Amino acid sequence: MHLRMTLAQARNVGLRCMNLLRMSAVPILEQLYLEERLLRTSVDNWCIVNDRTNRPTIVMGVSGRPSELIELKSVLRDQIPVIKRFTGGGTVIVDDGTVFISFICNKNAIPGLQPYPHPIMSWTGQLYSEVLRGFGDFHLRENDYAFNSHKFGGNAQSIIKERWIHHTSFLWDYDIKNMEYLKLPTRAPKYRSARPHVDFLCRMKEYVPSKSMFIERTIKSLGSYFLVKPFDLDDITTEPPCTLPHSTKLLSRQELEDAYSSQCENLR
């Protein structure tokens, strides 16, 4: 699947190296801790693939407010974990039907690509357009990946001085009951047209034959831009980066209860 050339040849044609980390069923909190650590402390380019996570978890963006984004009563009742991640963007609920693919790059990793949200988003749209050619009418719709106008991939980014991360949660499959933990967001893309979750989203498995095919084709497409080198998770420590300016955080039950109490008071 990887380009068969030596490192010297790769450098001669201007290809940068990218470390490929493939994971399976790693908890999303652990994945986010790892990604933030690699973004801020590594000098390498990384592609991280996690083919699912271990339990349903709500993941909000850096500025997310629980009372606005999630159905707190049912989340507290069912003890659904809620994470605030270090990247921007909206709220998702992820589970064992979600596939995660993340790119962490130095700002000069892709020649001609400016390290700003839109160019990075466009590049990934180009990459996945190649990956999914022949499997559906793929579009980058505003900042989502969609087949026609049905979203299957949500994106988020963080851009620091010399590096950036773009990560995606792909809805390979999802349980519609889990979507009920999420409120309809007040800030939504125009193409959503106020559709409820069930009419707005779609499942990748209805378009692509297998999860492994999607992942392998992504890695192959990545090989057009980078020399991809497999890396082992055991070689990377995954301690939470406690001293970073805005770290991924698992919200405590107390925080969620306080948000719920505040919400109830506001309604009185």
Place this chain on the structure above:
Amino acid sequence: MALKLWASSAANALRISCSGARTPFPAFSISRCFSSVIDGLKYTSSHEWVKHEGSVATIGITDHAQGHLGEVVFVELPESGVAVAKGGSFGAVESVKATSDVNSPVSGEVIEVNAKLTETPGLINTSPYEDGWMIKVKPSDPSELNSLMGSKEYTKCCEEEDAH
């Protein structure tokens, strides 16, 4: 194999403002298609500006930066009293799907934070050099300002960036 270029979403022509004479409002080109650069400010290659007046340095992000980031929906700022280091991150802006670090052009102590940005983060888009200021710092080493870019140099830097 062909490597494609991805153009920035923002226009890439810049205008330099008029002379550095003090006026109530900073002079800059008002074309909606071009990023503005203000005379009299200093700039970083990571697109922050700093205005040094006496013992206070006011800091924000440039028109070029806000244009490339898109609509700012959230701003994360430090508290007063916090120390900042030249080139180090002091906060972040969120624009739709992305958080972008904002770095301090100078070292020193944060003495004031723009509280308006909590309710109206879009001030960074509409008024990046005035109402959209982010922090005020008491510089610990004013000589750090000497290594920053002036308006002409910064304009050239932006042109080179957008030319890729």
